[in-house]
Amino acid sequence: EFLQQHDIGQECKELLPTLPLEKGWVATHVYQYQGFWFYPKIIQGVLSCQKHFQALDTDIVLITIPKSGTTWLKALMFALINRNKYPNIHSDHPLLTKNPHDLVPFWEIGLYSDKDLLPDLQTISPPRLFSTHLSYESLPKSVKDSSCKVVYLCRDPKDTFVSLWHFLNKIRPKNRETFPLEEVFESFCRGVTPFGPFWEHVLGYWKKSLESPKKVMFLKYEEIKMRPNFYLKEIAKFLECPFSKEEESKGVDDDILNLCSFENLSNLEVNKIGTVSFKVENKTFFRRGQVGDWKNILTTDMIEHINTITELFFSKHGLKF
Ligand code: A3P
Numbered sequence: 001e002f003l004q005q006h007d008i009g010q011e012c013k014e015l016l017p018t019l020p021l022e023k024g025w026v027a028t029h030v031y032q033y034q035g036f037w038f039y040p041k042i043i044q045g046v047l048s049c050q051k052h053f054q055a056l057d058t059d060i061v062l063i064t065i066p067k068s069g070t071t072w073l074k075a076l077m078f079a080l081i082n083r084n085k086y087p088n089i090h091s092d093h094p095l096l097t098k099n100p101h102d103l104v105p106f107w108e109i110g111l112y113s114d115k116d117l118l119p120d121l122q123t124i125s126p127p128r129l130f131s132t133h134l135s136y137e138s139l140p141k142s143v144k145d146s147s148c149k150v151v152y153l154c155r156d157p158k159d160t161f162v163s164l165w166h167f168l169n170k171i172r173p174k175n176r177e178t179f180p181l182e183e184v185f186e187s188f189c190r191g192v193t194p195f196g197p198f199w200e201h202v203l204g205y206w207k208k209s210l211e212s213p214k215k216v217m218f219l220k221y222e223e224i225k226m227r228p229n230f231y232l233k234e235i236a237k238f239l240e241c242p243f244s245k246e247e248e249s250k251g252v253d254d255d256i257l258n259l260c261s262f263e264n265l266s267n268l269e270v271n272k273i274g275t276v277s278f279k280v281e282n283k284t285f286f287r288r289g290q291v292g293d294w295k296n297i298l299t300t301d302m303i304e305h306i307n308t309i310t311e312l313f314f315s316k317h318g319l320k321f
Contacts, residue, residue: 045108262289
């Protein structure tokens with residue numbers, strides 16, 4: 001439902017016919033804007049945030065391509081930067097009653113989706129925490145010009161794809177058949193996937209993180225899974241709010257990790273029954289939360305094919321999965 005096209009503005013209506021288009025899965029078509037693929041309704045939000053969003057130096061932007069672990073990172077970063085405001089993770093923490101997507105809003109799927117209404121972001125006390133799936137090139141100009149921080153998370157393309165395929169099937173219109181794995185895979189590998197191509201998206205942020213390590217932090221889902229405590233502390237240092245010795249001895253870091261764990265979040269009542277503001281059921285964002293589920297789903301040919309693309313794009317840049 002959140003992808004319906006009926007309420008797009010004039011600028012977007014005029015832009016769409018000028019853009020390359022391909023068959024979409026959840027919506028009829030996807031359009032290519034600034035090198036990346038979007039559902040039409042989302043282009044409305046992209047244009048609006050590019051035009052109107054004004055970054056503050058204290059802002060923090062959390063960026064992913066869908067299905068990389070956005071929900072987890074939103075939870076972790078929300079809990080991290082608000083740890084003094086909400087010290088009690090067992091009783092009155094907002095993550096216990098709200099889905100992470102409702103605490104850390106997306107620009108293009110949320111804050112800037114309404115063609116007639118711009119969000120009032122002046123009243124949010126700093127540091128403001130936002131999220132987007134946009135490529136580096138397409139970020140609002142003020143994000144690049146200011147000294148706000150960008151935290152980028154990606155995931156092995158094989159798991160990203162498998163997670164995406166399940167997700168698209170869950171949110172597909174009720175009258176549509178299941179989307180065949182082979183066909184969605186073929187689109188993904190050609191780069192025709194929401195906010196993709198995957199490889200260009202990741203590479204853009206990887207290069208930026210090497211160029212400007214104080215501006216862009218580059219994270220991998222698999223690495224955080226393996227060493228959650230280490231990476232939580234790295235994120236805290238990057239955001240210039242490191243854990244004090246006292247906090248460490250009290251276990252504030254572990255509390256945050258427990259609060260945000262897959263087991264804890266996915267079992268909360270709110271995440272079993274609720275719906276996020278952009279009309280997707282909360283439970284859709286929690287499936288297995290593991291590394292390597294692709295082994296159960298992809299064929300040997302598929303694995304070889306996707307690995308070849310990954311090698312081709314990433315190996316010369318020193319990036320591996
Ligand atoms: P799987 O489909 O492989 O289970 P996104 O949040 O970007 O939409 O990504 C969704 C993926 O992250 C899903 O992967 C989901 O299960 C997983 N996920 C959600 N919450 C998580 C958490 N707290 N810890 C680890 N993984 C999580």
